[in-house]
Amino acid sequence: MDQQIDAVRMGWLPFYPQFNENPIEVIRRAEQEGAKTEAEIKDWVVTQIKNRRLRFAVEDPDASENWPRVWIIWRANAILSSAKGHEFFLKHYLGTHDNSIAEEVAKGSVQEALWREPARKGKMDLVVDLNFRMDTSALYSDIVLPSATWYEKDDLNTTDLHSYIHPLSAAVPPCWESKTDWEIFKALAAKVSALSPRQFPVPFRDIVATPLLHDTVDDLAQPGVKGWYRGECEPVPGKTMPHLSVVERDYASLYHKFCSLGPRFKEEGVEERGIHIPIGDLYDRFAASAPKYEWDGREYPSLVEAIDAANTILRFGPETNGEMAYRSFEARERETGLKLTDLARDNRGIHYDFETLKAQPRRILTNACWSGITNGGRPYSSYCQNIERLVPWRTLTGRQHLYLDHEAYLAFGENLPTFKPRITAEASLNLADSRAEGECLMLNCLTPHGKWHIHSTYSDDLRMLTLSRGIEPFWLNDKDAARIGVRDNDWVEAYNDNGVIVTRAVVSARIPAGVSLFYHAPERSIAFPKSPLRRNRRGGGTNSVTRLRLKPVLMAGGYGQHCYRFNDYGPAASDRDTYVLVRKLPGKPQW
Numbered sequence: 001m002d003q004q005i006d007a008v009r010m011g012w013l014p015f016y017p018q019f020n021e022n023p024i025e026v027i028r029r030a031e032q033e034g035a036k037t038e039a040e041i042k043d044w045v046v047t048q049i050k051n052r053r054l055r056f057a058v059e060d061p062d063a064s065e066n067w068p069r070v071w072i073i074w075r076a077n078a079i080l081s082s083a084k085g086h087e088f089f090l091k092h093y094l095g096t097h098d099n100s101i102a103e104e105v106a107k108g109s110v111q112e113a114l115w116r117e118p119a120r121k122g123k124m125d126l127v128v129d130l131n132f133r134m135d136t137s138a139l140y141s142d143i144v145l146p147s148a149t150w151y152e153k154d155d156l157n158t159t160d161l162h163s164y165i166h167p168l169s170a171a172v173p174p175c176w177e178s179k180t181d182w183e184i185f186k187a188l189a190a191k192v193s194a195l196s197p198r199q200f201p202v203p204f205r206d207i208v209a210t211p212l213l214h215d216t217v218d219d220l221a222q223p224g225v226k227g228w229y230r231g232e233c234e235p236v237p238g239k240t241m242p243h244l245s246v247v248e249r250d251y252a253s254l255y256h257k258f259c260s261l262g263p264r265f266k267e268e269g270v271e272e273r274g275i276h277i278p279i280g281d282l283y284d285r286f287a288a289s290a291p292k293y294e295w296d297g298r299e300y301p302s303l304v305e306a307i308d309a310a311n312t313i314l315r316f317g318p319e320t321n322g323e324m325a326y327r328s329f330e331a332r333e334r335e336t337g338l339k340l341t342d343l344a345r346d347n348r349g350i351h352y353d354f355e356t357l358k359a360q361p362r363r364i365l366t367n368a369c370w371s372g373i374t375n376g377g378r379p380y381s382s383y384c385q386n387i388e389r390l391v392p393w394r395t396l397t398g399r400q401h402l403y404l405d406h407e408a409y410l411a412f413g414e415n416l417p418t419f420k421p422r423i424t425a426e427a428s429l430n431l432a433d434s435r436a437e438g439e440c441l442m443l444n445c446l447t448p449h450g451k452w453h454i455h456s457t458y459s460d461d462l463r464m465l466t467l468s469r470g471i472e473p474f475w476l477n478d479k480d481a482a483r484i485g486v487r488d489n490d491w492v493e494a495y496n497d498n499g500v501i502v503t504r505a506v507v508s509a510r511i512p513a514g515v516s517l518f519y520h521a522p523e524r525s526i527a528f529p530k531s532p533l534r535r536n537r538r539g540g541g542t543n544s545v546t547r548l549r550l551k552p553v554l555m556a557g558g559y560g561q562h563c564y565r566f567n568d569y570g571p572a573a574s575d576r577d578t579y580v581l582v583r584k585l586p587g588k589p590q591w
Helices: 002-009 023-032 038-050 086-094 181-199 251-258 263-268 280-289 306-316 322-336 354-359 384-388 407-411 462-467 478-483
Strands: 070-074 126-131 143-146 155-157 164-168 204-210 243-249 270-272 275-277 292-295 298-301 440-446 474-477 491-495 500-508 515-517 577-584
Touching: 023 038, 023 204, 038 204, 038 243, 155 306, 164 354, 181 251, 181 306, 251 292, 263 280, 275 322, 280 298, 280 306, 306 354, 440 478, 474 478, 474 491, 478 500
Parallel strands: 070 126, 126 143, 440 515, 474 500
Antiparallel strands: 155 164, 204 243, 270 275, 292 298, 440 577, 474 515, 491 500, 491 577
């Protein structure tokens, strides 16, 4: 936790809420004390932070003013498959029932974080889930916004390693009260705009802190780790601390802005992985032919319909517009001095739209924002441009290297590839308060990715359930199973301080002795009996026996390729390796 606080103070990581005061009120205080311009407000905020009159919320996470209050979950099954330590999320985020018996051990061991005895367990006031299925997140939400599924909407689907841009087109309209994602967000924008004049009759400003970003000049911000909060240097936004920005909020116009492609897009262009692509002339050309949306006395390209948004993405994405791909290589040439535009010259006249993709899925175009070369039907493979065309790697040196001279890696002994043995059961604290009950075996529990489903999706399909015995089973080594009297298909109970799993056993010689497997990430709503050990509450899923363990070096930033880039809820965690006690379930399963 102390390392997390250091990372936020230095601009290595974001954290929300950001400050221990409402950022709107921070601006109002600054203005009352004479700060008017953006530069004056930022200087005032830096002074307040330095003098400890304004604090980062991460320093005192249990203070009620620093609690996260509203959680809007879009599609991710955040409260189960993404929640490393699922039962802790139930306890601390939601304040509901849980199967954890783990004691809090931070008291007395943290120095930077302020310790408080928790006043209550639940912190969230409102949880909203936008989803097309009733998964765990939806079951624990206050409001579920039913979303259209893949065949009820117009959408795009691709990832960085898929060679094709996949269109999703509506075969049937959304069922019952469900709407497409685009329509749901548009409706939320309309409601916010309708309610805003009562609370915010005029636009207002707030202060926003953003971390030092990869593929920007921030890669050179901190050649050495010095803490302004320790008096080792001055707090300088974008150098020794996060960037600070004064942002204008005009909530009354939110709906209109949602429905239109505004002028700042034309002015600022497109950026990806440090490549800036100017688009002014392309915007004008697109605006002349695109559907129109009019407000504030001006016409803009329309984003009212999902297809409008899809076509905008396709027109300005270097993966789907040959001219954009060509310009991306022009930008890379200016950066590197290499000749690279030949990689996109032959595709310069290509641009896809949604109807083109519906007629035939198309491959992504070779561009400088991704490292593959797909010309001539070549399959996508990463780093071809770096190896074959000598484009520098996105590291401090521009080369691949094994030695990491960030001071955090030096401090933790990981500046070179280093073998670290797995954490012991005693050090893990997974079994500090759990006791062996009857014939019981301690096993290392691993949670690989889904075997008969995709994450937690579609496991309830009858064909998938047939493959997996109608349940997500717990895999044991045959000799380990014999030691505790478990036969194939018996019911077992696997538990630790974090939570409990109750399910059937698969006994197999293919599983190493001392190891058990429980595949990520089944819903606890399907075929999970109650646990006699944990107050007869329902057994949980994969993350019921895991807990979040943050690796400190993965919080490091401000230097070269270690800088932050948004990808996930937080730093990668060692969540797949835990210890459990396993026993044969006594008696028949209770539902």
